[in-house]
Amino acid sequence: MARKSMNKETCPVARSVDLIGDRWSLLILRDVFDGIYRFGDIQRNLGVARNILSGRLSRLVEEGILETRPASDGTTYQEYVLTKKGESLFPIMVALQQWGERHLFSRGEKHSWLIDKATGKPLLAMQPRTRDGDELTLHDTEVRKPA
Template identity: 85%
Template sequence: MASRKSMKKETCPVARSVDVIGDRWSLMILRDVFDGIYRFGDIQRNLGVARNILSGRLSHLVEAGILETRPASDGTTYQEYVLTKKGESLFPVIVALQQWGERHLFDRGERHSWLIDKATGKPLLSMFPQTREGHALTPHDTVVKKPT
């Protein structure tokens, strides 16, 4: 990856998160792994990304504890990249990005993929920030409390 200033010491959780997963290829790799694509070659073919870029992003995600490698589930000599618990906890982030894209980046009637609940066969409900009582929140209803 290109050298850039690390945000590991930032007090902002968004800055630290972006430092780990905030580039295009990392997010697309995570999308693919959530979709069940685990092998280097399969990820590369699906994304059309250069091998050196993919290798660097996968290494970064493994070092960050988001992905781990394991022997291929079919017994071949390949290895697979799978989500750790930390990586699985990014699911709401990926869903939120998908839902935002559905709302704002497609024309009415334009075809796109959908995330479907296996149990019901229906698309997921829209995610939104809410109070502890379940009431929807807007940016105007919140404030960031910065450390002193």
């Protein structure tokens, strides 16, 4: 069954999920954020089929989230690197990681941590805020849909 595109939806979440919301795309992005740039290295790390990886990488490049460049070590390989648009996904990746840390691991269970390089400490929990800097909860917001 063909997947229905959501790129005409008025909901920003639907459009975002349409582009990056599948398992492989998010894990590819995680790997690139973690410094894994080559096709073969990404494939080995994820254990994903070549055709699936190729398709997801092509789409991420086509949409301007990743770009290719010659390998930084001077070999004939190419690397997949984040564009500015791709780098702007950083808060989303942090939010997913922090949500997973809070809800998907038992107390004391080992997991990876995202740390601030300058301090060596984990990041503070991400929290939506008002324009004045006050914390917001779900109950403080509403979605306004186009007429």
